[in-house]
Amino acid sequence: MMPSCILRILSPLLFLLSSLSSFSQIDQTDVDDFVRIYAMQNQLPLEDIHAIVTQATYQPSIIEKMNKPAEKTMTWTRYRGIFMTDDRIDAGVQFWITNETTLQNISQQTGVPEKIILGILGVETFFGARTGTYSVLDALYTLAFGYPKRSSFFKAELGKFLELCSREQLDPLSIQGSYAGAMGYCQFMPSSYLAYAKNYDESGSTDLMNNVDDAIASVANYLQIHRWQTGKPVALQAIATGTAQLPLAKQSLKPKESYSTYQEMGFRTANGSSTDEKVTLQEFTLDEGNEYWFGFTNFYVITRYNHSPLYALAVYQLGEAIQSKMTEKKKL
Template sequence: MTLFHTVKFNQFRVIVFILFTCFSYFVSHAQVDQTAVNDFIRNVAYQQKKPLKDVESIVNQAAFQSDIIDKMNRPAEKTMTWERYRNIFMKPERIDAGIDFWTKNEMVLNEISVQTGVSLEAIIGIIGVETYFGERMGNYLVLDALYTLAFGYPRRSSFFKAELSKFLELCAKEGLDPLAIKGSYAGAMGYGQFMPSSYLAYAKSYDSDTGADLMNEVNDGIASVANYLKVHRWDQGGLIAIQANQSENAEALSKQSVKPSKTISYYTQKGYKLMESIDPNTLASLQTMEMEDGSKEYWFTFKNFYVITRYNHSPLYALAVFQLGKAIKEARKVKQ
């Protein structure tokens, strides 16, 4: 190829690259209503008393990610049986990682548990389920995730617009770079996977009266998870869940609210019995968990189980947190 043809070919490649970039930008932004985006920008600038151009410069750099919509439409908690969901988290390697995390952070964990009254197992269980003890905090830019869901997911558009607004507020307050923070496809961040509104409301610094860095400071992550559960009325020393037996003539029950409202004795009369002995007047709920072969597990769940569902509303999630934390505690005792 002559020099002339080489130059022409390289010019052609540059033109193709520019056209592809422009096309990608157009496709990305064509999937959202730009008028709605502009309205959002104006509202945020007004509400947060920021220059319009500053908000524009951030929001207009967000990219629409279509795979996020796909994932939102297929959450694991709604597409899996309890058995499959449980097996994601109850693996020997995750339990071993939990033991290591507990050992490395034992002093802080003990201190925060005593201060808040929240059990060590609950704190460990949440961080283990959410981020594999900080190893998997998410690969999506939080800005992209919230932008995509705010303007491309009509079913929960209002919620994610509010979260995007809170994210911009959070970044300004804590001096965070909104173009660099990564998290989940739903826009959750840090060790405990807090949404921006939860970050602003419940994040707690371990050693300071102000500010919290949930992405980099493990102590802040631990303190914030415990604080979230405490604020949502964790019952110190209270029960979380106990497995139940179903008798042959047990009465079929409709889906039970996760918030305890009936006594153990009520469920006992329906044919469901505890596998441990506790006061029959204790308030509980009965949760039914589907197994792969079509059979069912039955679990009595209590106030602290309900508190965990304030973190994530799925009963599968709360039971996984409970079982993972308990398994790590028991395995750690064996190794000591």
Template sequence: MSQIYSFIASHLRPFVFVLLGWSMLLIPAHAQIDQTKVDDFIRQTAYQQKRPLVEVETIVNQATFKSDIIDKMNRPAEKTMTWERYRNIFMKPERIDAGVDFWTKNEMVLNQISVQTGVSVEAIIGIIGVETYFGERMGNYLVLDALYTLAFGYPRRSSFFKAELSKFFELCAKEGLDPLAIKGSYAGAMGYGQFMPSSYLAYAKSYDSDTGADLMNEVNDGIASVANYLKVHRWDQGGLIAIQANKSENAEALSKQSVKPNKTISYYTQKGYKLTESIDPNTLASLQTMEMEDGSKEYWFTFKNFYVITRYNHSPLYALAVFQLGEAIKEARKVKQ
């Protein structure tokens, strides 16, 4: 009899595992969410924004948990790639050509906003080009789904994304947006410049109106808002962004430097890092080290405006990509004129 049981057990085991696997797939995604926390959020948001509880509840209950969003949050390109690989995503001929076309089509607005804000056209172009390929790739996730997933399924930054989800409700009410229709990135960013809801509320600017801004459909509003963001974060009109440095053979090894410039150029030159251009040695700078695929390094002196770009995205790789893309588009445009 024991042999019969052993035979049955050994032959049924694979089918048991298959059934268990299917049962796991059938568990709804919402099972990964603590509904108590969701209910608390609904009550708090309704109270703070003086909205009917049922209204907030109805919208939130239509959100869908997206597990692939968590996967993407756990491996962002800025933290998993070398500078060389990251740079090659953006510094492609077709993206540069698209940037030239974008500049040409929107030249009047770009020039006008640049004069008004003091922010260079190439900085505005660089950000929109890196963020959304000049408006062609604004994201395919419902913003509601993205923020819901991260607010209640990503504990490491749940407080931040709960706040952004609340701001999303506020934004939709203010601008008359449909919270069930707006699409954006896997992190919940929207529009030409990929603004999070809090940034949308704080920095979005209409090009031709004192109120309202449509960053998803109006390119002029997108341009004005990116420039306004940089201006508010103290963009230095005509200021430097980055200059490549040369490291001498006997240069001192330096620890990772703050992205905020707080040492003079002369400090770094005394350590063995030389400028490739001539500027005032008393200029405040930082020295950023960029990893290449073969293990070698690039060294870049970065300045106040580089730091301002990192207020948009804290990664030095991002800021350098924005700078280089903007400069490449400017140079390509000169050739075509």
């Protein structure tokens, strides 16, 4: 066993070496090139951009999380269990009651049901209660310069973040969000914020960090632009019959096949209904066995928000549960 006096001497040195190792993950030349090119392309003073970017800190924990996203490591049983809780459903009902006028207005304007807007806000941030604790600047800096396989994407997002902060007069050093750099009620990445954020009353800037009305309008706007089909279904549970071809090969998220095609493969809807719509069939792994769901175009639209069938089904089921409880409450 190493003497405690030696450990006391080595501890600061080990910490320093660990810190140096973290900094070594960043190529400073790469950072300087980004600052120079961004400043030049946007006709901004080089020193202003440099002053912001140099205050970012590399966060190794962000790289670890990026390498183990929940959607790729969890069963549907565990993933669903995170979001389909009484607390979250009750919070959704209360959020609906508090913001009923805005939800109704936005739903009528866009054709996106209130329950779907609520499903997304509930899954993303527990209706604004959990918007993330990472510095967005640190997150984007870390991923832009320390995550080579998606460096180009996150450099672009870092640039959009700087543009967003300038346009909306935000402090880039104080904004917190997810480990991937998503922010606010909607958890929009900077490029999505710039492209899809919508000011509810059209009175000026759009605030997705604090303004609930803007957040509701922006979620609906995102789905509408990605071609939400008003009045059309989202998903139907499927059953594998005795003739089903298992295991099911991975299917496209975008509906391409007719329902009859899947019938021929040995699958049918759990409620016995049929449809002329194009569908996709998605398989969800349970702790024991598997579950199957037919996804319609609107299911695909939800996956444009997060490219995961787990996410889309969680949004759908949470929205349904909130609507069901809201209906019960109104009957009392």
